Amino acid sequence: MFQHHLISLASKTIRSTSTMSASKYFSDTILTRSRVLSRRDVKGESHQKEKETGLTRTSTSSNQTDSVNPSTSSLASKINRKRSHIKIKVEYNKDEFNDSDCVPNHVKKEDVKELKSDLKHENITQNSDWEPNMWRDQLQNIVVMRKDRNAPVDTMGCDVISDCRASPEVYRYQVLLSLMLSSQTKDQITSAAMKKLREHGCTIENILSTSDKVLGELIYPVGFWRRKVEYIKKTSEILKTQYNGDIPSTIETICKLPGVGPKMAYLVMKCAWNQIEGIGVDTHVHRISNRLGWMKKTTKQPEDTRKALQDWLPREYWSDINHLMVGFGQQTCLPVNPKCSICLNKDICPYGKSQLRYSKKIKQKIKTEIKSEIKTEVKDEIKTEVKEEI
Ligand code: SF4
Numbered sequence: 001m002f003q004h005h006l007i008s009l010a011s012k013t014i015r016s017t018s019t020m021s022a023s024k025y026f027s028d029t030i031l032t033r034s035r036v037l038s039r040r041d042v043k044g045e046s047h048q049k050e051k052e053t054g055l056t057r058t059s060t061s062s063n064q065t066d067s068v069n070p071s072t073s074s075l076a077s078k079i080n081r082k083r084s085h086i087k088i089k090v091e092y093n094k095d096e097f098n099d100s101d102c103v104p105n106h107v108k109k110e111d112v113k114e115l116k117s118d119l120k121h122e123n124i125t126q127n128s129d130w131e132p133n134m135w136r137d138q139l140q141n142i143v144v145m146r147k148d149r150n151a152p153v154d155t156m157g158c159d160v161i162s163d164c165r166a167s168p169e170v171y172r173y174q175v176l177l178s179l180m181l182s183s184q185t186k187d188q189i190t191s192a193a194m195k196k197l198r199e200h201g202c203t204i205e206n207i208l209s210t211s212d213k214v215l216g217e218l219i220y221p222v223g224f225w226r227r228k229v230e231y232i233k234k235t236s237e238i239l240k241t242q243y244n245g246d247i248p249s250t251i252e253t254i255c256k257l258p259g260v261g262p263k264m265a266y267l268v269m270k271c272a273w274n275q276i277e278g279i280g281v282d283t284h285v286h287r288i289s290n291r292l293g294w295m296k297k298t299t300k301q302p303e304d305t306r307k308a309l310q311d312w313l314p315r316e317y318w319s320d321i322n323h324l325m326v327g328f329g330q331q332t333c334l335p336v337n338p339k340c341s342i343c344l345n346k347d348i349c350p351y352g353k354s355q356l357r358y359s360k361k362i363k364q365k366i367k368t369e370i371k372s373e374i375k376t377e378v379k380d381e382i383k384t385e386v387k388e389e390i
Contacts, residue, residue, distance in 0.1 A: 128312045132294045134348045139317070141344035142328050151327030152187035159271040161194040163202070169246045172272040173239065174202050176247050176257075179264045179271075180231060184223030187330075193219045204236045204245055231259030251277050262303055270319065279313070280322040281306040284329030291333065291351035 154160075162174035177197065182190040196218045200206070207215065215229045222228060235257045239247060247268065248254050254265040267280040279285070286302040289295055289309060299305045313321065332339050340352035347353065 130296060131312045132292070135292070135294060135313075137348055138292050138294075138345050139324075141348075142324055145332060145344055146324055146327050149327070151330045153323060153326045153330060156187035156191035157271075157323065157326075158182060158267065161191050162271075163198055170203055172247045172268075173204055173236075174198070175272040176235070176254075176260075176264075176268055177202065177207075177232060179267055180228060180235070180259055181219060181222045183228075183259075183264070189222055193222050204240050207232060207236050208240065228259065231257075234258040235260070247272060249273055249275075262306065266306075267322065270322075276315070276319045279306050279309050279318050281309065282322070282326065283335070284333075285309075285322055285325045287335060288325050288329055288333050291338070291349060292345070293350045 158175050158178040161178050162171055164171055166174065174194070174197075178190060178194050181193050185193075194202070197207075200210070200214075200218055210218075212229050212233065215232065216225055219225050219228060219232075238257060239245060248257070249269075251262070251265045251269060254260055254268050255262060260268075262278075263280050263282050266278045269275045269277045270280065281289075281302040283302065286299070286305045289305050290298055294313075295305065295308050297308075299308055309321075310318070329335070332343055338352070338355070340346050340349070340355045343349070343352055345352055346356060
């Protein structure tokens with residue numbers, strides 16, 4: 001149906017622009033299609049993220065004002081009208097927190113080699129009878145594509161942007177806070193907010209004595225910053241009164257903290273407590289696992305993906321899979337328009353294969369349409385010329 005619409009759109013465009021060159025036409029058509037896909041896919045992705053984190057927007061007005069600077073109320077009305085065009089400039093230094101020597105659990109390049117050789121190892125503990133076809137090759141290809149470790153998550157992940165030189169309790173608190181800030185927020189923005197928080201003094205006592213207004217200004221423009229101010233304050237109070245100034249150390253207790261879901265809890269266990277209790281499945285891991293065919297049945301929620309992955313993926317890989325996939329999702333397997341044509345998995349990924357087949361088919365159809373349109377136009381021109389001559 002969509003293909004038919006695209007072809008008919010292409011035909012109309014050709015008729016109205018008979019002087020347009022074929023190459024220009026191709027680029028225009030493909031751009032039009034990607035815009036249509038982008039809006040739809042982005043909407044779905046955003047909806048998915050909201051479900052995953054539980055941060056559902058309660059009303060149109062709260063949705064729109066979530067990104068408004070507390071000190072710029074006049075700007076708020078403009079943003080309300082044109083929210084989709086907001087561009088926030090955040091200054092950050094990507095090497096600011098890249099202190100990998102100091103980070104307890106940061107994956108280093110040596111680990112990449114180890115993981116790759118592990119994949120060939122025959123004595124991997126298999127979790128279940130079922131496993132996806134080709135997962136070892138697919139994962140190995142991702143390891144190769146991620147060998148440079150230069151995705152945003154590598155230099156701005158929760159473990160890297162927390163102060164590893166602080167006391168263990170403060171480090172763990174910062175890991176928790178950076179994960180809370182990271183929900184619905186780009187790594188660059190989370191990293192900039194953590195930098196400001198650390199400069200301000202990112203300890204439980206200090207955050208509790210900071211006013212909501214100042215805290216909001218420190219973490220702005222992270223997604224849902226107003227609600228996160230509330231969550232951070234409540235969480236800090238709980239940590240002070242119930243956990244003696246430290247963070248809880250079980251998935252169940254971490255999940256009870258305001259604004260903390262299972263994905264965060266598993267990452268907190270890994271990064272703060274160095275314990276692998278499960279796989280931290282965010283929107284990247286969820287999307288890529290489904291695209292690669294790693295789910296027995298397509299899953300709708302990240303939490304379902306986590307359970308399904310844990311059913312078959314050997315425990316040896318639970319620790320690194322989030323970091324690997326998040327970076328891969330940030331650089332190659334993008335939410336919209338994944339770069340399948342340059343992906344090492346393009347021949348063994350069901351989604352990638354269908355994408356490439358589809359775009360090849362569309363290109364071929366459009367080519368045929370153009371050829372036949374050109375033939376008709378040439379015929380018409382010749383007919384007109386002959387008539388004039390007669
Ligand atoms: S082929 Fe495409 S969809 Fe599949 S893993 Fe690679 S980028 Fe993602």
